[in-house]
Amino acid sequence: MGEEEGLHQTQLLDTMFVRGLKRKCFDGEEDIEGTLAGFKAIPSYNLQRQSLLDMSLVKLQLCHMLVEPNLCRSVLIANTVRQIQEEMTQDGTWQMINTQSAGQTSLDRLVSTDILCRSSKEQAEGKLVPVYSTFTKDCEGTQSQDNSEIMSTVTSPQVPKNLQSNLWEMENPQENRGNFQKSLDQIFETLENKSPNTVEDLFSEVDNSYYDLDTVLTGMMSNTKMGHCDLETFPSQTSTNSNSNCKSDLNELDHIVEILVES
Amino acid sequence: MAGVAGGGGGGGGNDFQWCFSQVKGAIDEDVAEADIISTVEFNYSGDLLATGDKGGRVVIFQREQENKSRPHSRGEYNVYSTFQSHEPEFDYLKSLEIEEKINKIRWLPQQNAAHFLLSTNDKTIKLWKISERDKRAEGYNLKDEDGRLRDPFRITSLRVPILKPMDLMVEASPRRIFANAHTYHINSISVNSDHETYLSADDLRINLWHLEITDRSFNIVDIKPANMEELTEVITAAEFHPHHCNVFVYSSSKGTIRLCDMRSSALCDRHSKFFEEPEDPSSRSFFSEIISSISDVKFSHSGRYMMTRDYLSVKVWDLNMENRPVETYQVHEYLRSKLCSLYENDCIFDKFECCWNGSDR
Numbered sequence: 001m002g003e004e005e006g007l008h009q010t011q012l013l014d015t016m017f018v019r020g021l022k023r024k025c026f027d028g029e030e031d032i033e034g035t036l037a038g039f040k041a042i043p044s045y046n047l048q049r050q051s052l053l054d055m056s057l058v059k060l061q062l063c064h065m066l067v068e069p070n071l072c073r074s075v076l077i078a079n080t081v082r083q084i085q086e087e088m089t090q091d092g093t094w095q096m097i098n099t100q101s102a103g104q105t106s107l108d109r110l111v112s113t114d115i116l117c118r119s120s121k122e123q124a125e126g127k128l129v130p131v132y133s134t135f136t137k138d139c140e141g142t143q144s145q146d147n148s149e150i151m152s153t154v155t156s157p158q159v160p161k162n163l164q165s166n167l168w169e170m171e172n173p174q175e176n177r178g179n180f181q182k183s184l185d186q187i188f189e190t191l192e193n194k195s196p197n198t199v200e201d202l203f204s205e206v207d208n209s210y211y212d213l214d215t216v217l218t219g220m221m222s223n224t225k226m227g228h229c230d231l232e233t234f235p236s237q238t239s240t241n242s243n244s245n246c247k248s249d250l251n252e253l254d255h256i257v258e259i260l261v262e263s
Numbered sequence: 264m265a266g267v268a269g270g271g272g273g274g275g276g277n278d279f280q281w282c283f284s285q286v287k288g289a290i291d292e293d294v295a296e297a298d299i300i301s302t303v304e305f306n307y308s309g310d311l312l313a314t315g316d317k318g319g320r321v322v323i324f325q326r327e328q329e330n331k332s333r334p335h336s337r338g339e340y341n342v343y344s345t346f347q348s349h350e351p352e353f354d355y356l357k358s359l360e361i362e363e364k365i366n367k368i369r370w371l372p373q374q375n376a377a378h379f380l381l382s383t384n385d386k387t388i389k390l391w392k393i394s395e396r397d398k399r400a401e402g403y404n405l406k407d408e409d410g411r412l413r414d415p416f417r418i419t420s421l422r423v424p425i426l427k428p429m430d431l432m433v434e435a436s437p438r439r440i441f442a443n444a445h446t447y448h449i450n451s452i453s454v455n456s457d458h459e460t461y462l463s464a465d466d467l468r469i470n471l472w473h474l475e476i477t478d479r480s481f482n483i484v485d486i487k488p489a490n491m492e493e494l495t496e497v498i499t500a501a502e503f504h505p506h507h508c509n510v511f512v513y514s515s516s517k518g519t520i521r522l523c524d525m526r527s528s529a530l531c532d533r534h535s536k537f538f539e540e541p542e543d544p545s546s547r548s549f550f551s552e553i554i555s556s557i558s559d560v561k562f563s564h565s566g567r568y569m570m571t572r573d574y575l576s577v578k579v580w581d582l583n584m585e586n587r588p589v590e591t592y593q594v595h596e597y598l599r600s601k602l603c604s605l606y607e608n609d610c611i612f613d614k615f616e617c618c619w620n621g622s623d624r
Contacts, residue, residue, distance in 0.1 A: 052549055055607060068359050071447055071466040072497045072516055073612045076553045079495055083549060 049084060056081045284337045287324070306370040306378065309621065312340055313380055315365025319349035321382055321435075323393065344393055346435040349384045361386050367452050371474075374458070379438070381461065385448040388463055390439035390474065399429040444470050444480045451501045457508040464501035467494075469513060471525075483531050484513060484523065499614075500559050506566045510535075514571060518555030522582070538580055540587045550602040550611065558614035563623045572617040575599060 059077050063069040288298070297318030304313050312324040325343035352361040363384055371379040377394040402424040405413055447465035454461045462483070463470050469484035484501075488494050497516045504510035509525045521534035542551065554574035562569045568589070571578050575595060578588035594615075598605065605611040 049549075052603070052606075059609075068357075070612075072499065072556070073609075075494055075497050076516060076556060076612070079552055080549055082495075083552070 049087070053081065053084045053088075056084070285340060287340075301364050302367050304368045304370060304380075306380075307372055309338075311343065311370070311378060313368045313370065313382075315348065315368050315382055317362075317364040319347055319351070319363030319365060319384065321346055321348045321365065321368065321380075321391070323433075344433040344435055346391070348382045348389060348391065348437075349387065352386075366449055369452050369454050369461070371454055372458055381452050381454065383449050383452050383463065386442065386445055388441040388449070388452060388472075389437050390441075391435050392438045393433060393435045396432045396434060397428060397430075398426045400424040401427050439474065439477050441472055441477050441480070444472075450499060453502040453511065455503045455508050456506055460508075462501055462503060462511060464498050464513060466497040469498065469501050469511075469531075481529070483525060483529070485530065485532060499557050502560055502562055502569075504566055505562050505564060512560055512562075512569060514557035514560040516556040517552060518557055518573060520557065520560060520569070520571060520580070536582070536585050538585045538588075540578070548602070550606060553606070553611055554602065559616040561617055561619060563619050564621070565623055568623070570617050570619060572615050574611065574613075574615075577617055 056077050060074065060081065063074045063077070288294075288300075295318075297316065297320075299317045300314050301317055302315040305311070306313070310326045312326075314322050314324070316322070321344075322342060323344045324340035326338040326340055329338075348365060349363040351363045353359075354361055361384065365382050365384055368380055368382045371381070371390075373379075377392050380391050380393070382389055382391060401408070402422050404418060404421055404424075405415075407413055441463075445463065445465040445468065447467055449463050449465050451464040452461060459475075460471055460473050463472065463480075464484075467485065467487040468482055470480040471483045472480045484498070486496065486498065495517075499514050499516055501511060501513040504512075510522065511525070512520050512522045514520045518539065520538040522536035522538070523531035523533075524535045525531060527533075527535065542555075557571045557573050559572040560569055567582060569580050569582065571580065571588075575593060575598060577592045577594055579590040579592075580588045602611060
């Protein structure tokens with residue numbers, strides 16, 4: 001049932017994309033009344049763009065997990081993500097971040113990785129697409145609210161640095177941040193901020209195992225900047241059973257980095 | 264696809280009709296992974312067709328000799344030689360396995376009775392010599408017929424060995440192995456018109472080799488940024504000009520082609536010509552860049568034009584006109600409406616090749 005919906009959604013996305021993407025800001029909104037009935041209609045532009053972004057991030061994440069990713073494919077997917085992010089910046093969609101306080105950071109971080117974790121886990125089980133449909137369904141309830149906020153706020157592409165650095169420092173003591181990593185942070189924050197009303201729902205489903213997976217995942221993301229060769233220092237991230245092993249490996253790596261930095 | 268097909272031209276009229284001339288290999292559903300053909304290349308005369316597969320093997324087909332009484336409109340090809348070109352290797356430094364899959368085969372122009380070809384996997388290029396043997400020497404003085412050495416004291420007379428015909432044997436022997444010059448996966452090789460050098464291209468660099476020298480190569484293009492996070496474009500294919508041995512082109516994942524002249528500088532990071540078709544704003548989508556990525560570039564035999572293949576179309580460029588192609592052919596336009604699905608199942612990243620026919624038509 002879920003798969004069918006997901007397939008249906010992809011076909012709808014195809015119909016949307018064939019027209020190219022001249023942004024028609026709120027034209028999809030009228031189509032969506034309620035949830036399931038509205039879902040049968042063509043999703044709004046923002047939703048399908050969001051869905052594409054999610055798909056691309058998952059692909060990138062899987063790329064990073066391979067020891068030798070196909071460079072051309074990774075570059076093309078990364079460029080697509082960047083393009084979506086730029087457009088969202090121009091859109092003013094990034095405004096959600098400004099309105100969130102720093103105190104909610106830890107909660108939001110968990111939410112974002114929950115979505116990513118669920119995505120990657122279900123990818124392994126071959127049920128990727130239903131995740132998009134559940135996620136976008138959550139978004140629909142807040143769609144009108146988001147749109148009105150976009151109208152009223154001033155566009156500012158910069159993510160507030162304090163929020164970003166708080167997020168980053170908590171997870172990762174290493175200093176190597178690139179522009180692309182910052183962009184990815186922005187994207188993560190967009191994911192979590194899209195549905196402020198459902199934060200509690202998502203949070204309730206998170207259990208302790210996700211905390212460990214979270215640190216390892218972000219560790220993996222940062223380590224790809226050190227070059228492809230370094231990936232083999234991480235154990236392959238396919239099962240959540242080895243969480244404690246991963247965590248200790250990560251701590252070991254931090255320890256080594258500290259020694260190197262001190263020397 | 265574990266089969267190989269030859270195309271045939273149709274009958275009268277202006278339209279070509281294409282049909283399979285021959286299908287080689289297994290037709291049934293389950294094909295072994297190692298048998299999947301990864302590259303195909305005719306030699307200059309068209310008499311030989313080389314195929315490389317995922318298992319590192321090269322199979323060469325030869326066109327049947329025409330006899331005067333039965334000229335054929337389509338050639339029939341039969342297996343000529345089979346050999347194992349590449350084996351899987353293990354890179355201990357990076358702790359990863361190097362696939363034996365043959366990425367490209369290029370023939371060298373024929374200069375004597377033997378045939379030479381270059382075959383490459385992700386990291387190593389090999390020069391193979393394919394030669395025929397149809398005579399055997401008999402009547403050695405020091406050896407018996409079965410190869411055992413004769414006792415020298417038993418030899419009472421001398422004789423001259425005689426060459427006798429034998430069944431045709433085709434032997435392939437590796438003549439050169441060019442290794443360890445590429446950090447990334449090799450996607451193209453191209454033999455120069457001087458018949459002495461060739462280039463090999465990976466995602467970020469192009470190297471120039473001399474066919475006689477295996478331990479060194481010159482780097483002639485390097486697009487690797489100082490900071491890998493700034494990487495937005497990779498090299499997808501490269502080829503030498505068929506007549507000017509100092510000119511080559513390389514295509515990128517952003518749909519651009521750069522023509523470089525090796526006389527201008529040792530490192531050809533600055534192009535002499537830059538070919539790019541301006542984007543059509545009405546058909547722009549998030550997938551525009553991915554489908555514009557060029558998967559193959561080939562010069563025409565005349566050297567005046569070049570052909571590029573991107574995801575949905577084939578374009579013919581005049582080397583004197585950089586701002587747009589002279590001809591564009593949509594190959595499977597019907598896929599344009601399905602790009603999102605193709606992105607999801609990764610088919611949008613498939614690479615296609617293109618090729619001119621003998622008379623550049």
